[in-house]
Amino acid sequence: MFKLDAARGAYVRSPAIVRRALAPLLRLLPTSFIYGRTYRNWRATIARGASDNCFAAAFQLSSLRQLMAKAQAGSPFYADLFARTFGPEFEAATMTLADFRKLPIIDKRTLAAAGDAMLAVPKSSMDVAHTSGSNGEPPFSFYLDRDRSVREIAFVHQVWSRTGYEPDHAKVVMRGFATQVPSGRSHEWSPALRELRLAVFPMTRVDAAVYLDLIDQRRIRYLYGYPSAIETFARHLNRLGRRPKLPLLGIMPISEPLYGHQRRLFDKIFGDTPIAPFYGLSEKTLFAAELTGQPDIYEFDPLYGVAELIGDDGAPLTRIGQEGRLVGTGFVSTGMPFIRYDSQDRAKLVQLPSAENGQRLRVSGIMPRRKPDFLISHDGDRIVAIDLTPEDPAFFEDIEGYQFFQSVPGLCVIKYVAMPGGCDEKVERIRSELARKAKGKLDFVVQRVEGLENPGSGKRAYIDQQLDLADY
Known part of the structure; x- marks a missing residue:
């Protein structure tokens, strides 16, 4: 080494x-x-x-x-x-x-x-x-x-x-950074790596406006992050009627599939930018x-x-x-x-x-x-879900499996299957942690179930989203 x-x-x-x-x-x-x-x-x-x-x-x-x-x-x-x-x-x-x-x-x-x-x-x-x-x-x-x-x-x-x-170019990072509590700081500049790190959960329209100001001030031309986070940012900019002052030179998505509708949205908001x-x-x-x-x-x-x-x-x-x-x-x-x-x-x-x-x-x-996938907030905004759950295994020591369910904007049901002998009260730790992260944009309730349904492919959806995302 x-x-x-x-x-x-x-x-x-x-x-x-x-x-x-x-x-x-x-x-x-x-x-x-x-x-x-x-x-x-x-x-x-x-x-x-x-x-x-x-x-x-x-x-x-x-x-x-x-x-x-x-x-x-x-x-x-x-x-x-x-x-x-x-x-x-x-x-x-x-x-x-x-x-x-x-x-x-x-x-x-x-x-x-x-x-x-x-x-x-x-x-x-x-x-x-x-x-x-x-x-x-x-x-x-x-x-x-x-x-x-x-x-x-x-x-x-x-x-x-x-x-x-190249490594000496500055870039925006929209992944793996959560709003700092209690300070409420939603962004961080890393001079060593030349990264402007932006919180993606939650990301409001006000956040998006602040983020674009920061991008313009630092004249950043490269955008890196979850496609779902970049999509949320782009949708906010579209509603705000704003665009970066300097055209982007590159978009570098990570961790998720990149869908056709996202490519079309990026092209509309950021222009013909290489991906x-x-x-x-x-x-x-x-x-x-x-x-x-x-x-x-x-x-x-x-x-x-x-x-x-x-x-x-x-x-x-x-x-x-x-x-x-x-x-x-x-x-x-x-x-x-x-x-x-x-x-x-x-x-x-x-x-x-x-x-x-x-x-x-x-x-x-x-x-x-x-x-x-996305969850929908009280005010109808899309919430990036990939950074939602904590990675610490201790949060899941009494849970065999779980799934988010949403049929009402602003409300998310955490369905879970308890381990044999598991203590249901410990699920409250997960609910309270998610509520803290959501900062009032979402409410969470927990529901114990005997099993979670899998589709024919055997892959259970992370979010059972019953709302039509085309409306948001």
Whole structure:
């Protein structure tokens, strides 16, 4: 692990008070130091992989063999799995992709049951992370390398560079930042990362006007965040009759699918602005960028990991147009190896990976396990829901599953299934936390149910929205 890379990642994930304290020093540092040599090397490697299929395929196989060797040597779970799959004489250094695909597919439950036996390095040397639980299930906890952020951001910036964006450019961030209570502060400027961070929950029309003033004052030309948050911002600007003084140069959506109606809205409000979407996972197993000029067609980067598309029977899909589950094996964070990990996301096959195309899988119609949606406030505004629930697993220790239900503007029912022996009173913690976040825009009530309905796809909606969003 490179200590400076770990320090850079720690800064990004540190509390706001820490970032503000370090801001006077960091604003004096050049961008090249903030990201460092590892970042520059990865940008060069990713660019080479994009133009050299032979290099990309060889890099992927070499990285996969290194990951397998690390898992075999350090993880009791994987050492046992490899021995049962390949026999006691397994050698990662000579493994082929065909051998690799003999391994069983693993999921969250398998990882959770294995516990620390999954780890290939000491737990104390890693960061704990959580999925948000926004599919109506409790969050999933796992571990990531402390120095992974620099590698991760190199892939992200390579995609964003299609719009002209580079690390020394300022950007608006509409994700992962909540209004600070009790101060009520709804925005924060990070001089080190040149980010204007804006609260997206709740985002009122008044907020949107203030945000646009801040964007104009700082002459920011790039917008990054949840599509649902950018959509809410754009809708407010449309009602206000306002536009940025300087045309945007790039829109970089994250974490959610980008829908056709959103593209049309962005075009109306922000003009013909390049959009650079990518697909990734918190577990750092898969990374794909939308192909330029081909909306909704995504190509997975073979330098990031191994991407597979499998049928419900676990067999690889081979017919173009077939729909299946995305399975990933990641190289960016390897202390807790994710090998043939079922993302629970679905997509349709466009192009199979092969040596000739650099082992690049192409898909369309990605349907994530975390589905974006909106709640409607008392005054008829859309409320971005992706940042609604807390990530702390302690909030869900007595809940087996939950779902938001709305049929009246301003009122949200939290339906939940209690764990055996669970204490219903603890659900009040979730309700009160959400009410605090909503700042009077929404009221919440809780309702215990025996079960939650799943559609035919097996994916329960995060929000059972009974209101017609076209009216809001």
